[in-house]
Amino acid sequence: MSAPGYQSPNQPPYPMPQPGGYSMPPYPVGGYGEPGQAPPAGFHMGYGQGPDQPIMYQPAPVSPPQHPGQVPMPAYGGPVAPPVSGPVAAPVAAPVAVPVGVPPGLEYLTQIDQVLIHQKVELLEAFIGFETNNQYEIKNSMGQKIYKAKEKNDCCTRNCCGSLRSFDMKIKDNMDREVIRLIRPFRCATCWCPCCLQELEVQAPPGTTIGYVSQDWHPCYPKFSIQGPNRETVMKLEGPCLACNCCGDVNFELRGKDGGKPIGRISKQWTGLLKEVFTDADNFGIQFPLDMDVKMKAVLMGACFLIDFIFFEKVGDTNQRNTVFS
Structure with a gap:
């Protein structure tokens, strides 16, 4: 039995396609384990090729922020927003283009x-x-x-x-x-x-x-x-x-x-x-x-x-x- 997070040298470090079109990132973000083995911290169980095949660990979703003013971390692969101080302002709707000189409502x-x-x-x-x-x-x-x-x-x-x-x-x-x-x-x-x-x-x-x-x-x-x-x-x-x-x-x-x-x-x-x-x-x-x-x-x-x-x-x-x- 191999240690958690260990990648066999016989396993190529390329992304594996998953249900829904998502491709797993290569090691060291994830790793390979054996059937029945608990995933390491920060990961959850993925999918293997069969009951006797190694199991690919997937990064666990990031929980929403617990403190006011903290910007939520994006899901897999998304850009990371810089932290901000103070409460987050409500989104402002994009202004509607109005022809010049047209009274409102016309x-x-x-x-x-x-x-x-x-x-x-x-x-x-x-x-x-x-x-x-x-x-x-x-x-x-x-x-x-x-x-x-x-x-x-x-x-x-x-x-x-x-x-x-x-x-x-x-x-x-x-x-x-x-x-x-x-x-x-x-x-x-x-x-x-x-x-x-x-x-x-x-x-x-x-x-x-x-x-x-x-x-x-x-x-x-x-x-x-x-x-x-x-x-x-x-x-x-x-x-x-x-x-x-x-x-x-x-x-x-x-x-x-x-x-x-x-x-x-x-x-x-x-x-x-x-x-x-x-x-x-x-x-x-x-x-x-x-x-x-x-x-x-x-x-x-x-x-x-x-x-x-x-x-x-x-x-x-x-x-x-x-x-x-x-």
Whole structure:
């Protein structure tokens, strides 16, 4: 019987493959023993080639640290970390790359060229005509919800001012963080007067203005200017003739500030006669260039909500649409 840790000169000092793909390190880390022999200190029993063959000892796993601040030793073959003093800090997640100039929460808009906006049906409105806060779901082209929006104002304003009412609207992401805020002041627009045109301010994040949607006066066509934070006109939005659309989609074409060919569109989708007559739950689609500034994409979303209130919202308790768009 040979002594523990003794390697026979007839046994070559090369690694022996073990189950799981692990190859044993050569002597003197391990050694050979005989069947039934206890392994030396720091090793545990390995595997032999048969009942009468020598047994290869394997290094025993290192136990976890017993003292605070001690760095655990790695398993076989791993790099050894230097000891540190004091408690070990929790791992810090790697920072996520965010495009420069993109407001927090709007990163996803850089990857898409279309959004869908669906207004929720409010049963209280449908049955008794009592105006409630509008709520919307904002989805991608595959129907996956990416944001949600909810109007905020008081009961008197909603039911007395109808579609002309002022509001703050919060747009939140799927983690319930407010990423966009829309602010609409009250404007008396009982007639198409140049001094009573509608306007909407868009903030992202809340408190930081990124643009405005301003209505332009025109006797026949609904027109809007999409403006930057300094009220500089960036794009134009033009709808169809007020008297020429019924029972179909209503398209508002997006063009450059100097006109020209359309570069995008806001479409109010026809949802059927019964739903159009008895509810104001509307569906919209917004198309814009993929490489458009993400802040202007957010402003276009605000323009869609303003268009919904001006042209497709019921007026107080009259249970009628504000315009001929129905």
